[in-house]
Amino acid sequence: MxxxxxxxxxxxxxxxxxxxxxxxxxxxxxxxxxxxxxxxxxxxxxxxxxxxxxxxxxxxxxxxxxxxxxxxxxxxxxxxxxxxxxxxxxxxxxxxxxxxxxxxxxxxxxxxxxxxxxxxxxxxxxxxHPTQTLTDLLTIRSLKGRLENLTIGLCGDLKFGRTVHSLINALVRYENIKFVLISPDELRIPDYIREDVLEANHVDYVQVERLEDAMADLDLLYMTRVQKERFFNEEDYVRMKDFYILDKNKMDLAGPDMLVLHPLPRVNEISVEVDDDPRAVYFKQxxxxxxxxxxxxxxxxxxxxx
Amino acid sequence: MxxxxxxxxxxxxxxxxxxxxxxxxxxxxxxxxxxxxxxxxxxxxxxxxxxxxxxxxxxxxxxxxxxxxxxxxxxxxxxxxxxxxxxxxxxxxxxxxxxxxxxxxxxxxxxxxxxxxxxxxxxxxxxxHPTQTLTDLLTIRSLKGRLENLTIGLCGDLKFGRTVHSLINALVRYENIKFVLISPDELRIPDYIREDVLEANHVDYVQVERLEDAMADLDLLYMTRVQKERFFNEEDYVRMKDFYILDKNKMDLAGPDMLVLHPLPRVNEISVEVDDDPRAVYFKQxxxxxxxxxxxxxxxxxxxxx
Amino acid sequence: MxxxxxxxxxxxxxxxxxxxxxxxxxxxxxxxxxxxxxxxxxxxxxxxxxxxxxxxxxxxxxxxxxxxxxxxxxxxxxxxxxxxxxxxxxxxxxxxxxxxxxxxxxxxxxxxxxxxxxxxxxxxxxxxHPTQTLTDLLTIRSLKGRLENLTIGLCGDLKFGRTVHSLINALVRYENIKFVLISPDELRIPDYIREDVLEANHVDYVQVERLEDAMADLDLLYMTRVQKERFFNEEDYVRMKDFYILDKNKMDLAGPDMLVLHPLPRVNEISVEVDDDPRAVYFKQxxxxxxxxxxxxxxxxxxxxx
Missing domain, CATH: 3.40.50.1370 (Aspartate/ornithine carbamoyltransferase)
Incomplete structure (x- = not known):
């Protein structure tokens, strides 16, 4: 059993x-x-x-x-x-x-x-939360046709986000996966993931601060929420909060086949105007x-x- | 759909x-x-x-x-x-x-x-609460055989009672419906129902204060609760509270085919002694x-x- | 019906x-x-x-x-x-x-x-809680093969325990049942059970204070919890609390066919080391x-x- x-x-x-x-x-x-x-x-x-x-x-x-x-x-x-x-x-x-x-x-x-x-x-x-991760894998495989040879953006709170850590662990088992890690400085991926999982498995990654700088290169974007209370100070929060909200303008920067996933529930990190974009597949998820x-x-x- | x-x-x-x-x-x-x-x-x-x-x-x-x-x-x-x-x-x-x-x-x-x-x-x-209203209509049609040519008493809090307003809106679409509106003065049907629904549709109605004055004329009585806190003053409440409690004595004033409905839950506005009267159909409802x-x-x- | x-x-x-x-x-x-x-x-x-x-x-x-x-x-x-x-x-x-x-x-x-x-x-x-009692009877009958000719230990809070009272009432209807009532003095079976049920039905019983004194004689032991707050004073509680915890040592005193039942949930009155003993049938229950x-x-x- x-x-x-x-x-x-x-x-x-x-x-x-x-x-x-x-x-x-x-x-x-x-x-x-x-x-x-x-x-x-x-x-x-x-x-x-x-x-x-x-x-x-x-x-x-x-x-x-x-x-x-x-x-x-x-x-x-x-x-x-x-x-x-x-x-x-x-x-x-x-x-x-x-x-x-x-x-x-x-x-x-x-x-x-x-x-x-x-x-x-x-x-x-x-x-x-393994069934979330398996859901994510199935969604990617079904809609992209593969789990190999993908450039995957992970956006939001990469420090505390259980879903994201779990997804990284699951994806490094596939060939030629590249990660673009999009987060504020204080919410970057922890060392035990970066060193022990990504680097130990020789997986390519870059870390960027602004979502719009990453959009053009992605095969898929996995969005998660950045909670206000995670920021060190109000000033940083005000300066950066819009970096991590996906809207129509940012979607315009992406390729025609770039899929958007989200584990849901979403609050405001994906603007509702994105929902009707065929690349938004979080409800299909x-x-x-x-x-x-x-x-x-x-x-x-x-x-x-x- | x-x-x-x-x-x-x-x-x-x-x-x-x-x-x-x-x-x-x-x-x-x-x-x-x-x-x-x-x-x-x-x-x-x-x-x-x-x-x-x-x-x-x-x-x-x-x-x-x-x-x-x-x-x-x-x-x-x-x-x-x-x-x-x-x-x-x-x-x-x-x-x-x-x-x-x-x-x-x-x-x-x-x-x-x-x-x-x-x-x-x-x-x-x-x-x-549309399924309540459809339930009421089905109960009336099934047990009276018709939704036309009925004199219908509505008793209780007619000012705030959602169920009653909804039922009036649904019943004015049928021929020859008369309403007897039974309530304390301060809980009468609001003008937007009386004028815009009843009068606009040329539906007969009378307003009375005491349930016992209405019983003899009704084909059916739709009971709802009058909550104490709805009254303007304690004095009015004490004077009138028994007007709106349906008991055996008041049932004796009604005809042999007059049905009693209630959306339930009831608290004390229908005395339990009425439950075994064949005209009491609120559980069949x-x-x-x-x-x-x-x-x-x-x-x-x-x-x-x- | x-x-x-x-x-x-x-x-x-x-x-x-x-x-x-x-x-x-x-x-x-x-x-x-x-x-x-x-x-x-x-x-x-x-x-x-x-x-x-x-x-x-x-x-x-x-x-x-x-x-x-x-x-x-x-x-x-x-x-x-x-x-x-x-x-x-x-x-x-x-x-x-x-x-x-x-x-x-x-x-x-x-x-x-x-x-x-x-x-x-x-x-x-x-x-x-009649379905608990019927469960207990079925468990005993299925695993012992009979509901007659049994020496049954009831251990724990016999004063307030609903399950135990109910089980006694159910078992006195069978032939040759003997009870060993195991409890602190202040939590003994109430008189209305002892006199009106046991004695009125000429059912044999003994009352003992320590579980280990009873183990050797039992065909089955029905365990319940003794809550700390039931004791009259802290001193008694400290002195006696281990008397009512069933562990491997006490199990060693019992016969090879003595079954242990418990209505569950258990807290600590049966040590987990007893769970794997084939005589422990509370999960089968x-x-x-x-x-x-x-x-x-x-x-x-x-x-x-x-």
Missing amino acids: RHLMSPLDFSVGELNEIMNLANDIEAHPDKYAHACDGKKLATLFYEPSTRTRLSFEAAMMNLGGNVLGFSSADSSSAAKGESVSDTIRIVSCYSDICAMRHPKEGAPMVAAAKSSIPVINAGDGGHQ AQYGVYIRMALILTLLEVKVC | RHLMSPLDFSVGELNEIMNLANDIEAHPDKYAHACDGKKLATLFYEPSTRTRLSFEAAMMNLGGNVLGFSSADSSSAAKGESVSDTIRIVSCYSDICAMRHPKEGAPMVAAAKSSIPVINAGDGGHQ AQYGVYIRMALILTLLEVKVC | RHLMSPLDFSVGELNEIMNLANDIEAHPDKYAHACDGKKLATLFYEPSTRTRLSFEAAMMNLGGNVLGFSSADSSSAAKGESVSDTIRIVSCYSDICAMRHPKEGAPMVAAAKSSIPVINAGDGGHQ AQYGVYIRMALILTLLEVKVC
């Missing part, structure tokens, strides 16, 4: 198979409509996350399965002091697979150790999130559909 | 078809038990409303469909500052139709503009609420059952 | 049939996978209880049925002042059977009186909880499976 704790749990080959399956689901959804008939997914969300939870639930329902669970810790037995280890053993009696979101890093790992059903980490604090979760559930449950 | 924002979105003819469908569902539920197999309803309740939410969920389940969603804004991404427009685009990837309850007037309309799935307004602040929502889901999804 | 309010609602003969059904479900789950197709369970939880709620939901889903409801009173119409009697009448329009958890004793009874669907008491304050609820739903809905 396998769990999913980190995007790197799967080899590049295994991931390819999962993405192939996701694309087959996209092309032939009816083929999979009863693949999980009679099976149950437990969504154990100790911390609310509507989008992620609903994506898992939609995925399981699309496969014919059922869903039970909770959407916040208040209404769970965690409030009565039960350990995650005990909860997962009980939930193993109630369901066939489980997606767990927890504010504490490592909680899904603790659960997996005692579980008799596959556990999917649906986000553990600032640590991992949400759809790929359902397909990859369907593929993942099938894979972990070892359900084969012919 | 159509949405439902207001009860007036449908013409009288369209509404008749939907009500015919609801009555067919009532008569032959098995015929519809798999009409929405494989389809998903999202219930996006930014404000709790158990009765309305469960009615939608029961409706979709009766059609063989699945349900996902959230029951309050705390556990939703609204807390992270996501706009309703962005949320609906994501939810469009997760489901086939959506029912949205929101404390802000117009929020479902904003959602509908960006949605790629039908949106049903399940109540937006003090503005509209809840059942019609499920049938009309089933008919509505089928209509908006353009699902035909032969 | 029958409801389940107390474990004693069923005769010993009826209970035997329900447990036979539960064991048949355990042996042949596929036979029952569509027994409740098209039926709906409402889970009305006015007080959160994840484990109990999920167990009911899993049970209904295993039978092919659907689930709707709420998991805390905040998001329910109770907040708007609706009575339980009114709520159940509405919910009767939405579902075929209902499980109700309520902080007030007797609330499910009030609901049952007005309900047109079967109501299962899923715990009402400190009063009853959770599985039996699903089977008994499946059998109960089938019985109350009068669904026969051949």
Whole structure:
């Protein structure tokens, strides 16, 4: 039995198979409509996350399965002091697979150790959110046709952004990836990513401060938010805040095939005027999130559909 | 693709078809038990409303469909500052139709503009609650046999009562409707309803202060609550509070076919001794609420059952 | 139509049939996978209880049925002042059977009186929690092969423990049951159980203060927690707290067939080192909880499976 704790749990080959399956689901959804008939997914969300939870639930329902669970810790037995280890053993009696979101890093790992059903980490604090990363990979592969030979802009808070770190870790396994790291000086990528991941893997990267300076060179741009409170001083914030807002003018600087991704929710870092640009694929990303979760559930449950 | 924002979105003819469908569902539920197999309803309740939410969920389940969603804004991404427009685009990837309850007037309309799935307004602040009105119409038509030629008492807080305003707007489209408006002076129907709806449509109405003065003339009585805090002074409240409580004595003044409706929840404005009177149909109304929502889901999804 | 309010609602003969059904479900789950197709369970939880709620939901889903409801009173119409009697009448329009958890004793009874669907008491304050007791009985009968001729240790807070009182009431109906009541002096079984239940039924019992003094004689040990705040003084607590913690050393004093049960959640009253002992069956108990609820739903809905 396998769990999913980190995007790197799967080899590049295994991931390819999962993405192939996701694309087959996209092309032939009816083929999979009863693949999980009679099976149950437990969504154990100790911390609310509507989008992620609903994506898992939609995925399981699309496969014919059922869903039970909770959407916040208040209404769970965690409030009565039960350990995650005990909860997962009980939930193993109630369901066939489980997606767990927890504010504490490592909680899904603790659960997996005692579980008799596959556990999917649906986000553990600032640590991992593997299904987001797999969603990103599937979106890129499906819409660009490849995961190799890409120049990828990562924009926003590169210091604290879990999603970005995770995506870098996942992408360095592919050939000829170049990164353009776009952030204010104080929110640059941390050394343990820059040195231990990028440089250790001989991956090309440049660091730039202004989004508009990067646009022309990118095959895709991965946007994230820069929160005001991350800046060291008000002055810097006022000077730089517009550098990291993607609008129509900045889009005009990019090539015709440059895709824009965003893990969502977005606040104002992408202007709504960009939404109708065919290169803006962040809402399509949400759809790929359902397909990859369907593929993942099938894979972990070892359900084969012919 | 159509949405439902207001009860007036449908013409009288369209509404008749939907009500015919609801009555067919009532008569032959098995015929519809798999009409929405494989389809998903999202219930996006930014404000709790158990009765309305469960009615939608029961409706979709009766059609063989699945349900996902959230029951309050705390556990939703609204807390992270996501706009309703962005949320609906994501939810469009997760489901086939959506029912949205929101404390802000117009929020479902904003959602509908960006949605790629039908949106049903399940109540937006003090503005509209169209499925309640359609439930009321179906209940009246099913139990009285008609929506024309009726003398209808509306009792309670007619000034602020959203349900009552909506029902008046819906009923003036039928022939020979007379209203008896029963309320304290300070909670009379507002001028924009009295003048612009009733008088503009040449609809007969009288205004009375005491429920017992109206009972004898009514074909049906629509009860709502008068909240203490709506009165200008304590003295008025004490003098009048019993005027608006329906009890056995007042029921004795009414004809044998006069029906009592109430949108529920009731607190004490209908005495429990009235519950067993065959003319009390407010619990049957809840059942019609499920049938009309089933008919509505089928209509908006353009699902035909032969 | 029958409801389940107390474990004693069923005769010993009826209970035997329900447990036979539960064991048949355990042996042949596929036979029952569509027994409740098209039926709906409402889970009305006015007080959160994840484990109990999920167990009911899993049970209904295993039978092919659907689930709707709420998991805390905040998001329910109770907040708007609706009575339980009114709520159940509405919910009767939405579902075929209902499980109700309520902080007030007797609330499910009030609901049952007005309900047109079967109501299962899923715990009402400190009063009853009949499906826990039926789970306990099924676990004992399935794993020991009998409910007669047993020496049963009940350990922990025997004064306030609802689960323990309920289990005693249920077990005194079987032949030759002996109880070993293990608790601090101040948390002994109350007189109305000791005199009116045990002595009135001529059931053998002894009261002991230390768990280790009891272990050797038991066929099974039912553990519950002793909360610090129940002790009269700190001194007693410090002196006695280890008496009521089950660990490997105490397990060594017991026979090879002595089973350990616990209603869960456990905090620290059973050391995790005991979990892997084959005699520790408290996680299996959770599985039996699903089977008994499946059998109960089938019985109350009068669904026969051949």
